[in-house]
Amino acid sequence: MAQKQPYDLDKTLQKAGMWRASHMHEGFQAEQKQGTPTGFSILDEQLSGSGWPTDGITELLYEHAGIGEIRLLAPALANLSQQKAGWILWISPPYIPYAPALIAAGIDLTSILVINPKNQTDSLWAMEQALASTSCCAVLAWPKNINDKQVRRLQVASKSGKSLGILFRAIQSVKQASPAELRIELTGNSYSPLVEHSSLDMKIVKRRGGWPTEKFTIDFDDKLHQITPDFSEMAFRNPHKPAPDLVFVDRQSSQDRYGYPLR
Amino acid sequence: MVTHYDNTAQQTLWLSIYLPMLPVEVFTRGLKPEDTSRPIVILAQRKVRFLNPAAHARGINIGSSLDTAFTLSSQVVSFERNEQKEFSTLSHLAQWTYQFTPNVSIRAPDCLLLDISGCLKLFGGLENLKSRIQQGLTKQGYESVLTTNMTPMAALCLATSNRKQQVEKDNTGTDENGSCVAYVTKSLESLPVDCLQVDKKIIESLQQMGIADCKALFALPQSGLNRRFGIYFVDYLQRLLGEKPDPQKFINPEPKFVNDVTFLADINNTASLRFPINRLISELAEFLTARQLATNHLSWSLSHRSHGDRNFNILLANPVNEHDMFMSLTLLKLEQINDVKEIDNLSLAVNNLFPAVNISGDLFHGTPFQQNNSVKGQQQQTDMLLNKLRTRLGPGSCYGLSAANDHRPEKAWKPVRLDQKDYWQPDQIGMTSAPQPARPMMLLSQPKPLPGTCSFSSAGNVTGGASVKTPFQLSSLHSSSRKAKHQLTLLKGPERIDFGWWDEDDLSKVITRDYYVATIDNQGSLLWIFQYSNDKRWYLHGIFS
Numbered sequence: 001m002a003q004k005q006p007y008d009l010d011k012t013l014q015k016a017g018m019w020r021a022s023h024m025h026e027g028f029q030a031e032q033k034q035g036t037p038t039g040f041s042i043l044d045e046q047l048s049g050s051g052w053p054t055d056g057i058t059e060l061l062y063e064h065a066g067i068g069e070i071r072l073l074a075p076a077l078a079n080l081s082q083q084k085a086g087w088i089l090w091i092s093p094p095y096i097p098y099a100p101a102l103i104a105a106g107i108d109l110t111s112i113l114v115i116n117p118k119n120q121t122d123s124l125w126a127m128e129q130a131l132a133s134t135s136c137c138a139v140l141a142w143p144k145n146i147n148d149k150q151v152r153r154l155q156v157a158s159k160s161g162k163s164l165g166i167l168f169r170a171i172q173s174v175k176q177a178s179p180a181e182l183r184i185e186l187t188g189n190s191y192s193p194l195v196e197h198s199s200l201d202m203k204i205v206k207r208r209g210g211w212p213t214e215k216f217t218i219d220f221d222d223k224l225h226q227i228t229p230d231f232s233e234m235a236f237r238n239p240h241k242p243a244p245d246l247v248f249v250d251r252q253s254s255q256d257r258y259g260y261p262l263r
Numbered sequence: 264m265v266t267h268y269d270n271t272a273q274q275t276l277w278l279s280i281y282l283p284m285l286p287v288e289v290f291t292r293g294l295k296p297e298d299t300s301r302p303i304v305i306l307a308q309r310k311v312r313f314l315n316p317a318a319h320a321r322g323i324n325i326g327s328s329l330d331t332a333f334t335l336s337s338q339v340v341s342f343e344r345n346e347q348k349e350f351s352t353l354s355h356l357a358q359w360t361y362q363f364t365p366n367v368s369i370r371a372p373d374c375l376l377l378d379i380s381g382c383l384k385l386f387g388g389l390e391n392l393k394s395r396i397q398q399g400l401t402k403q404g405y406e407s408v409l410t411t412n413m414t415p416m417a418a419l420c421l422a423t424s425n426r427k428q429q430v431e432k433d434n435t436g437t438d439e440n441g442s443c444v445a446y447v448t449k450s451l452e453s454l455p456v457d458c459l460q461v462d463k464k465i466i467e468s469l470q471q472m473g474i475a476d477c478k479a480l481f482a483l484p485q486s487g488l489n490r491r492f493g494i495y496f497v498d499y500l501q502r503l504l505g506e507k508p509d510p511q512k513f514i515n516p517e518p519k520f521v522n523d524v525t526f527l528a529d530i531n532n533t534a535s536l537r538f539p540i541n542r543l544i545s546e547l548a549e550f551l552t553a554r555q556l557a558t559n560h561l562s563w564s565l566s567h568r569s570h571g572d573r574n575f576n577i578l579l580a581n582p583v584n585e586h587d588m589f590m591s592l593t594l595l596k597l598e599q600i601n602d603v604k605e606i607d608n609l610s611l612a613v614n615n616l617f618p619a620v621n622i623s624g625d626l627f628h629g630t631p632f633q634q635n636n637s638v639k640g641q642q643q644q645t646d647m648l649l650n651k652l653r654t655r656l657g658p659g660s661c662y663g664l665s666a667a668n669d670h671r672p673e674k675a676w677k678p679v680r681l682d683q684k685d686y687w688q689p690d691q692i693g694m695t696s697a698p699q700p701a702r703p704m705m706l707l708s709q710p711k712p713l714p715g716t717c718s719f720s721s722a723g724n725v726t727g728g729a730s731v732k733t734p735f736q737l738s739s740l741h742s743s744s745r746k747a748k749h750q751l752t753l754l755k756g757p758e759r760i761d762f763g764w765w766d767e768d769d770l771s772k773v774i775t776r777d778y779y780v781a782t783i784d785n786q787g788s789l790l791w792i793f794q795y796s797n798d799k800r801w802y803l804h805g806i807f808s
Contacts, residue, residue: 063786064783064786064787064788065705065788065806065808066783066787066788066789066790066806066807066808067786067787067788067789067808068787068789068807068808069808070704070705070808071704071807071808074704086645087645087648093705094705095705095706095707095708095805095806095808096676096705096706096707096708097664097704097705097706098672098675098676098702098703098704098705098706098805099664099665099666099667099675099676099677100666100675100676100699100702101701101702101703101704102664102704103666104699104701104702105704109663109664109665109666109686110663110684110686112663112664113649113661113662113663113681114661114662114663114664114678115652115656115660115661115662116656116660117656117660118656118660122655122656125655126652126655126656129648129651129652130648130652133644133645133647133648134641134644135641135644135645135647135648136648187787188786188787188788189787190782190786190787191752191754191782191787198787198789198807200787201787222701223701223755224701224754224755224780224789224807225754225755226754226755
């Protein structure tokens with residue numbers, strides 16, 4: 001019986017394929033592909049390649065719609081659409097993607113393609129085809145239930161077609177393992193009277209070349225939390241009093257919505 | 264032989280394509296080899312008129328009755344002769360040969376005449392051209408005999424003589440400098456008179472006169488022949504020898520493509536249609552190539568004699584002529600068809616034809632240096648994806664988005680058909696300078712009424728109304744089914760939007776809406792809700808996703 005060799009740490013470390021977490025910031029980033037900038041510097045810092053991955057599946061997990069899951073993607077989509085890199089395909093979105101809001105976010109509508117497959121099989125098929133074809137730069141889908149094998153197929157297709165796949169999934173699936181490249185848990189940020197901008201709490205559950213992160217907050221550049229001060233008086237102090245016939249006033253610009261200066 | 268129609272200045276050369284097995288082949292082409300090895304007979308008036316080699320090998324002869332044929336072999340497949348179909352096949356083949364020369368003439372029932380004097384150089388000589396045509400016909404499932412001569416009638420005679428006996432090779436040489444008449448006379452000398460394309464009675468009386476071959480016929484004085492057989496026969500002879508011009512009626516290229524394949528036995532699974540589909544698509548691709556055309560619409564029809572037709576269409580994003588794309592889209596569509604039990608005929612029709620547009624391809628196409636991002640490659644990929652999606656999901660399920668010239672939220676966007684691309688471009692002078700109020704990323708197709716007793720508060724915690732009685736489902740995807748009371752906090756608003764009085768007949772129905780940005784249950788979701796100005800009902804209209 002051969003004598004047991006003493007454990008040689010240095011030798012082990014020299015083996016090819018050995019990756020040390022402490023080396024993450026030296027060189028690992030360099031070998032990563034440059035991602036698509038997210039438009040949020042806090043998020044960019046957390047992602048390898050400083051942006052959304054250019055290929056692979058990204059999962060966004062959340063409970064309630066309307067917390068800013070598309071506003072989070074909007075800067076990157078605007079960037080991709082202006083580069084004319086290909087279609088941005090929306091596969092059976094739960095509601096109508098609203099063109100005026102997309103334009104306001106800087107997205108070029110001529111690169112948008114929406115499809116509404118009749119069933120889940122067709123939408124997964126369509127997503128795989130779109131990801132594998134090099135003609136889509138981003139594919140957005142809202143699968144109702146999808147298992148890890150299906151995600152893996154999509155991941156492979158996305159790698160071969162070099163297009164970004166984004167799955168909007170329910171928060172319950174955060175506990176399931178998933179082969180997706182990047183998984184982010186999104187939580188809506190409750191309204192606070194102190195800030196005008198809406199914000200979104202996010203926690204990276206899985207990413208390349210890094211551990212899961214703690215919760216951090218990104219701020220949207222909007223004024224959705226800004227309160228119209230005279231609002232409460234008008235509609236709620238006295239609900240029986242008829243509402244005065246007002247046009248909407250944007251206080252920042254002292255113009256009404258038709259572009260005329262306020263008297 | 265008095266006058267000589269001398270055309271040595273411009274030598275004409277005619278190619279005759281004779282299809283001896285056409286009546287059989289209209290039924291058997293497109294079949295698998297194991298099917299064509301069965302004995303097949305074509306009947307007219309309950310007598311065998313045509314048969315394939317397998318039937319001949321079993322001892323069946325032309326003229327025997329169907330009963331005899333069945334006695335000799337129980338496997339015999341019989342068809343009633345369909346002359347209409349033969350003619351349509353012949354016209355289709357004439358269209359096919361249009362790729363070689365524009366001067367194609369149809370000689371019913373089984374011959375085609377091609378003026379090939381102008382295209383020999385293009386196709387690299389006579390032998391090359393002949394082998395190309397012969398191979399093309401064999402590939403499509405037709406046996407053919409090709410003969411050439413300097414007048415159309417002479418070419419036909421040579422072809423028909425091949426029907427009677429395997430005559431010596433026609434020793435056509437275009438380099439021969441002799442006159443046309445001398446050449447034709449020489450080439451036809453040895454042929455028997457019964458291969459002339461004239462009335463049977465004339466041939467019989469010629470034979471009774473002891474004239475067996477053309478050499479003897481040509482030696483007779485023309486005036487005597489004129490008196491004995493009439494002017495038409497002499498006219499024919501003059502055209503045959505090239506003494507008189509013989510104008511032919513040429514076909515016009517058809518503006519559409521129609522072709523079909525008939526099956527011997529009923530086909531009951533769509534998977535076995537792959538082979539005949541491939542054949543039809545190859546023919547379509549050749550048709551389009553010959554005319555420099557492209558198409559964006561293929562109509563397929565699966566039919567059976569005792570059922571109705573089952574039609575399906577393939578719509579393409581852009582007109583193309585690509586065999587592989589046609590094939591994969593057709594197979595994709597075929598996968599979805601499962602309500603067809605029996606098929607005995609498959610047909611393809613293409614009516615929408617466009618002039619082909621050629622984008623220069625990649626110089627290194629098919630090599631490791633091939634560029635992936637070339638314009639053509641990218642365009643092909645995009646078209647292929649769109650075609651696949653539209654074929655499987657239906658043409659209406661894919662659309663683009665555009666803004667529209669209207670301030671009402673429902674009408675401020677419109678779906679865009681991808682073949683029209685009618686995107687609305689806002690003019691720069693108008694509203695773009697003014698800051699737009701916030702709009703939600705997602706719009707509900709129909710405003711959804713909020714439960715009448717939903718509780719609302721402004722951001723200043725001033726409440727109105729009562730608690731929610733019914734659960735209010737924000738979205739089918741992420742809603743929780745628990746019965747919860749919902750509290751909506753209004754943040755931003757109101758934005759009054761007047762509602763299209765110009766679209767309504769009854770002005771009393773026009774109700775203005777006051778839009779608000781609201782948050783629900785303080786969980787971070789931002790909603791776009793509105794209240795009618797008259798009856799204060801609340802609706803959800805959008806989500807700030």
